[in-house]
Amino acid sequence: MSAPRPAPVAQAPAARVVDAVKVYGGTARGAGTAVTALDGVSVDFPAGRFTAIMGPSGSGKSTLMHCAAGLDTLTSGSAFIGDTELGGLDDRRLTLLRRERIGFVFQAFNLVPTLTVAENISLPQDLAGRRGDRGDEQWTDALVDVVGLRDRLHHRPGELSGGQQQRVAVARALAGRPDVVFADEPTGNLDSRSGEEVLNLLGRAVRTMGRTVVMVTHDPVAAAHADDVVFLADGRLVGHLSDPTADGVLDRLKSLDRRGAPGRAEVPS
Template sequence: MDNITTETVTSASPITPPEEPLVARVVDATKSYGTGAGRVNALDGVSLGIPAGRFTAIMGPSGSGKSTLMHVMAGLDTVTGGQVFLGDTDITRLGDAELTVLRRRRVGFVFQSFNLVPTLDVAANIRLPFELDGRRPTRTQGEWIDHLIDSLGLRARLTHRPHELSGGQQQRVAIVRALATRPDLIFADEPTGNLDSRTGREVLTLLAEASRTYGQSIAMVTHDPIAASYADRIVFLADGRVAAERGRSAAEEISSYMLGMEQHA
């Protein structure tokens, strides 16, 4: 595989081929905090699309805007300027109630801290997105959830509460919960940050398998080159802008590129 070299991508450049369907995108997105001399541009005119059915990693040095980008694309935060789309839905100016429903039905989340409800057992945590939406899984959805539970080895743990599980088991529960509703897009924010390296590899393999076998669209924010090497596509951010985009790359190449970004920061 060729070595990674710096490649500048302006906000006007297409991040993905125009014919490739996108599950989410931002157009000239800006996000600013503060005013006057203290104003900080976390995002500075970012245009980026997340392709359907692919595993995209979003990387960058601390303060590059990667977490802010995920938050605005997921409807957890608003942009100062530009537009945000989930599929064909312009969510830029949606109200809190509309965004809550949209996230519940179309977006899944996997966080570094697992975010399981400690008073609920595994089965109830997995069903939580349906409970919050006031509905029960359909027969097809129930079969899908059963398949995920068996595939991830959680069948014997369904009556256990989070504190009775290992970190890896808790993250597997979080992944099943995120996949249960078959959302348009899953956002994963440093999903291996609290796991040992072996368990982290298992979780990344699960996410990659969800994308390649089941066509799940995933956007993962990470600073870890090893984690990013599991993705089909890597987007690098620097100073709130898209700096480069690469296809699947080895961890060593990603690390080398990141080091170059930090040296030029």
């Protein structure tokens, strides 16, 4: 049995949403079908912690992550990265914030196929105009060892396995030393062994590198790698679990499936 994790030190959240509402469809005159994906959600994502977001299909979990990360806008309510309220930023400032303070890992890897592994990893620094920064170069070099791809630096994504591509994506997400990394089903396209490697990398980023990770997943085994799990159902926050186990997460999900509201329109998960 593994040793219990130490109690977290209280810190300001790396990201949070307050009274978050997201409505898709409909018109100003009420015509058409409006679907509420988020219905008054307030949740903090603590700095230096690994948080998983879970819920039944259509619960709004991916919508929550996208709005918290500034990839989508809220209909009402607020989303913050640190103390910065995203709704108050114009497109240029929002793009800069995402580039400088947020890392992303997606299910489909989203690597640039014409770039090498090394070029994909350093892309955030290149876009930010920080090429040649000694501190960034040392950080990136250390990441290469963390993800175990030093012998693949000159390969292109098409020459790598899916697990190796996702490890490149994790390194790229961390390369800019972001305040928070958002991972959307990062193991969804991987076999169990490769998925375990990627989850261990995300956990290591939190516990040994001081990063913050927020991950959407449908997999209780993946969620058990997190420090905390928050549960959504019907666009609402309905539960929280600290120091989760796969069995504990699965039991909570089963209870949410049993209480699911019949007839609810499907929304993005």
